[in-house]
Amino acid sequence: MKVVYAKQPFPDEWTSAVFLAGPTPRSEEVQSWRPEAIRLLEAANYDGVVMVPEVEDGEWKSGPDAYMEQVEWERKGLDLCDVVLFWVPRDMATMPGLTTNVEAGLYASSGKCVLGAPDWAKSIRYLEHALGAEKHTTLKATVGATVDRIDTLRGAVKVWDKDALVPGQDGDYSRAVRTGGERAVPLHIWTLKSFQDWYRNMVAAGNRLDDAKLLWHFKMPKAKTVFSWVLWVNVWVEKEQRSKSNEYVFARTDISTVVLWHRPYQGGHHPEFSELLDTEVVLVREFRSPARTPDAMVHELPGGSSLKPGKDPLQVASEEVHEETGLIVAASRFVALGSRQLAATLSSHHSHLFAAELTKGEMAQAKALAEAETVAGVEEDSERTYTEVSTLRQMLDDKFVDWSTLGMVAQALLRGE
Secondary structure (H helix, E strand, O other), X not given: OEEEEOOOOOOOEEOOEEEEEOOOOOOOOOOOOHHHHHHHHHHOOOOOEEEEOOOOOOOOOOOHHHHHHHHHHHXXXXXXXOEEEEEOOOEOOOEOOHHHHHHHHHHOOOOOEEEEOOOOOOOOHHHHHHHOOOEEOOHHHHHHHHHHHHHHHHOOOOOOOHXXXXXXXXXXXXXXXXXXXXXXXXXXXXXXXXXXXXXXXXXXXXXXXXXXXXXXXXXXXOOOEEEEEEEEEEEEEOXXXXXXXXXXXXXXXXXXXXXXXXXXXXXXXXXXXXXHHOOEEEEEEEOOOOOOOOOOOEXXXXXXXXXXXXXXXXXXXXXXXXXXXXXXXXXXXXXEEEEEEOOOOOOOOEEEEEEEEOOHHHHHHHHHHHHOOOEEOOHHHOOOEEEEEEEHHHHHHHOOOOHHHHHHHHHHHHOOO
């Protein structure tokens, strides 16, 4: 275990890091709780970094420069750490912890906080509400919850070799040791497949992550897993010999998407251009808040993602077709068309694309569902979908379908032609 005290440099690498946040004694007569927290962490066999916002020798320097150095060190440590351990033995006379309130507000939505406070601590209720966390009533329990969280996250870590990476290679595992700018990616983001799939390609291209800051993340309440996140990054672009630091990475779990199509013409020959334009495709109409279409709805291909890590994209595709349209199409009929980004300047996530040619009867069933305005989707997820049938010609003319959807339809319909 490596203990780093206030204003000391942070290590260049680590597997995990904990920041001990909470009230600091204002006089020598009041004993600090942090030495006991360090002892408990050591007793729990914690082997990462511990950040202690107190000077090692107990000699605090005074003056505005010294104060700002302390503030900057604390903010950097809070940004870098994997868990912020808040122990708040608040006594308004000896340890009011006013700065602790500010830190809790700044990092309440980070997903990194563990809260503890003795039963006698004053004015703790709002901290419980802000942090949205269970309050532990002993320092030992708070330390235990911290170590358990880190052990759970580190249990998902496997080792990969930077020198063995291939551009475009998928992967759902990460290196155990984070160095340099990697330290700024907290463990609950670092261990995600959505992060590692982005980062592995960056590393394989020769680039380097020099700094990062988690700006936002969204955890699915039902699954209690991180679904999407936003990370500001400073990337050294090796091929251009420059740093790029004015962008962020948005990511979410990858999706599976299906093009269900039918051509009215009788087969036996390569389709003419007009026949391609008359190809019928099953779409899904749904209200999604970002929609910027004339009817404020999205018109997309059936598809979605799974909350279960590692689920086969083909199985996800088959289930999504049934959920969003009501149609039952055997997964064995799906043709895999590869995986690509959908909006590379906005999001790093991929779509696994599949296609299936429907029979005349199946397309008639889809049209009947569309005519009846049959509602599908998963109501408990606030998903309400309606089946539509559109030709490629209509999609090009009506401007209700986005460019990514048109590109996937083109890939499916032009494949092998």
